[in-house]
Amino acid sequence: MPRFPDISPYAHAVSHRVYSTLAERARAKNDVIYPLHVGDTYRDPIVEARAERQLSSEHTGLHKYAPVQGEPALIEAFLEFVARRHEVSLDRDCVQVMSGATPGLNVVTQVLLEPGDEVLLPSPFWPLSRGVIATKGAVPVQIPFYTRLDEPDLDAEALLESKVTERTVALYINTPNNPTGRVVSEQVVDAMFRVAKRHDLWVLCDEAYEEIYFGPTAPKAVWKHPDVRDRAIVFHTLSKTFGLAGARIGFTHGPKSVMTAIRGMQTFQTYCAPRPMQFGAIQALRHGAPWVAESRAHYEAAGRKAASALGVPAPDGGTFLFADVSALLRPDDHDCMPLLERCADRGVLITPGRSCGEHYPRWVRLCFTAVPPAQLDEALERIAPLFRAPS
Numbered sequence: 001m002p003r004f005p006d007i008s009p010y011a012h013a014v015s016h017r018v019y020s021t022l023a024e025r026a027r028a029k030n031d032v033i034y035p036l037h038v039g040d041t042y043r044d045p046i047v048e049a050r051a052e053r054q055l056s057s058e059h060t061g062l063h064k065y066a067p068v069q070g071e072p073a074l075i076e077a078f079l080e081f082v083a084r085r086h087e088v089s090l091d092r093d094c095v096q097v098m099s100g101a102t103p104g105l106n107v108v109t110q111v112l113l114e115p116g117d118e119v120l121l122p123s124p125f126w127p128l129s130r131g132v133i134a135t136k137g138a139v140p141v142q143i144p145f146y147t148r149l150d151e152p153d154l155d156a157e158a159l160l161e162s163k164v165t166e167r168t169v170a171l172y173i174n175t176p177n178n179p180t181g182r183v184v185s186e187q188v189v190d191a192m193f194r195v196a197k198r199h200d201l202w203v204l205c206d207e208a209y210e211e212i213y214f215g216p217t218a219p220k221a222v223w224k225h226p227d228v229r230d231r232a233i234v235f236h237t238l239s240k241t242f243g244l245a246g247a248r249i250g251f252t253h254g255p256k257s258v259m260t261a262i263r264g265m266q267t268f269q270t271y272c273a274p275r276p277m278q279f280g281a282i283q284a285l286r287h288g289a290p291w292v293a294e295s296r297a298h299y300e301a302a303g304r305k306a307a308s309a310l311g312v313p314a315p316d317g318g319t320f321l322f323a324d325v326s327a328l329l330r331p332d333d334h335d336c337m338p339l340l341e342r343c344a345d346r347g348v349l350i351t352p353g354r355s356c357g358e359h360y361p362r363w364v365r366l367c368f369t370a371v372p373p374a375q376l377d378e379a380l381e382r383i384a385p386l387f388r389a390p391s
């Protein structure tokens with residue numbers, strides 16, 4: 001059936017203009033803007049990993065295509081990273097270099113999902129995860145979850161189980177979590193994976209914040225769980241861990257059978273990740289550990305400061321806070337926009353909770369690593385009074 005001049009309904013489902021409207025409002029009233037809605041870091045990556053350090057004289061054909069699977073030396077460096085960090089020896093055939101976790105998830109959902117399939121999407125979630133699933137015509141089944149982890153009577157297994165239907169194909173898990181900053185306990189992970197196993201679901205493990213944890217020890221990677229090793233497809237990215245979001249380098253790994261299909265699909269998507277930055281990524285993986293440790297300390301301090309300004313608990317990891325702002329809204333405000341507008345009037349941009357799930361219209365998300373510490377202090381000073389509930 002002709003569609004012109006309309007576009008695909010799936011594309012309609014993911015377009016929105018919230019940020020640009022708020023940004024225009026902020027710019028109209030302020031010289032300095034604090035973009036705490038953007039999930040990024042103010043820290044530059046290690047010198048050896050930067051774009052300007054990748055030289056044609058050192059890498060023949062620097063700007064040519066890379067192999068679809070990725071530069072062999074990069075795959076080697078990633079295998080070493082996984083062996084060091086997770087004490088797992090991955091089969092190199094099971095690893096695919098991707099242009100980040102977002103394209104990784106796109107390619108994987110292309111391989112796994114058909115229109116109408118359902119994906120269990122515990123919420124609140126990284127906003128793009130819902131969009132990626134929706135663009136395939138699949139249904140992200142939003143389940144309020146990470147904000148409920150402290151409820152003494154929470155039965156995580158029953159909660160997920162109640163949302164499984166005959167169309168359910170996959171479960172997506174992200175810990176440390178964007179946006180709540182929560183690290184999911186091993187007990188809850190066990191419960192989630194029992195459901196996945198019982199119903200033969202694929203498990204999509206988003207490890208974007210694997211290195212950004214604030215507890216004394218690194219949380220155990222969920223994908224190592226024996227119940228899901230045969231069904232876990234895992235997304236790593238250098239964006240957060242090594243401050244290389246613009247480099248667009250990530251890794252996907254999973255069972256061999258499905259990785260062959262994923263590699264085939266990747267050929268028709270981006271073909272390969274940017275070759276010059278694959279060489280930068282090797283440097284980050286080999287020499288970036290001290291930078292990662294330093295960032296962790298900076299981010300933890302920033303997270304604590306932001307949490308205290310907003311009156312919410314300090315995060316366990318990640319780069320965001322997620323706050324229930326119902327008490328700061330009028331009963332007839334149907335979402336957090338009036339508060340976001342007040343923040344924008346003071347030059348501070350934060351994200352509406354609804355971007356992270358339909359059940360969170362009266363919540364907001366703030367990224368505490370988007371600007372350097374002095375600017376974060378200024379931004380928090382501007383908005384902290386707005387977060388004090390009227391007594």
Ligand SMILES: Cc1ncc(COP(=O)(O)O)c(C=O)c1O
Nearest residue numbers: 039100101102126178208237239
């Ligand atoms: C949970 C999560 N996964 C993936 C990504 C995107 O990663 P990449 O930059 O590698 O596409 C983000 C970015 O904010 C994220 O929060």
